Amino acid sequence: MPQTHDALFRSLADPTRRAIFERLCRKGEQTVGALTGHAGVSQPAVSKHLAQLKRAGLVRDRQDGRQTHYAAQIAALAPLIDWTSQMTGFWESKFDALENLLKRMDQ
């Protein structure tokens, strides 16, 4: 797994962080306050998740007076949207399932 993929996977492996990122993808730019209302965790926790997403290049922030607005950087996912790696991952996981099935089958 290439380094860039590792960082992206790690950033998105946490369900709360992923939900924040998905919300930014769907709704566009949001403030920490708006995100906190939907995240089900405290504002400091949301800020921490946003900082991690920012380090992975998945969000960017914009200061507007006292408010910080966050936006998803979907382009950061580009290396993962490549069809070849998608389908390779698809078949790898299907082969895992096939091997599990073969273990359960009679000769």
Place this chain on the structure above:
Amino acid sequence: MTSTATETKTVVVEREIPHPPAKIWRAITTPHLIEEWLMKNDFAPKLDHHFKLSGDWGHADCKVLKIEPDCLLSYTWDAMGLKSVVTLTLTPKGSGTHLRVEQAGFPKEAARAWAGAQYGWTSFLEKLEQVSARA
């Protein structure tokens, strides 16, 4: 033919599996077994048989192109208006099997659009979690 019009993408995944080809052949050609590892289906091991593979993202329309028991199975795979061909090849290796799948034929640019549209962000990110759990 120009190369840009016909440029396609091919995916190959290979694996050594510690089970004989005949057993793997059963798993890839028996509908209730196919469902357990691949997708819901109405497959039948007959040349030119039309069948559907159904997943949570939608379905692929398929047609059996080649069938050589214990050796090779090839079928078309049309999903979201894009056509490809899936070929599964089984080669005996010691007491096990070298299993190879090749999926070929998507035009390059269309494939990129298809991947984004088909998976959508939500299911795509769910897949990421599964992949990262394995990594």
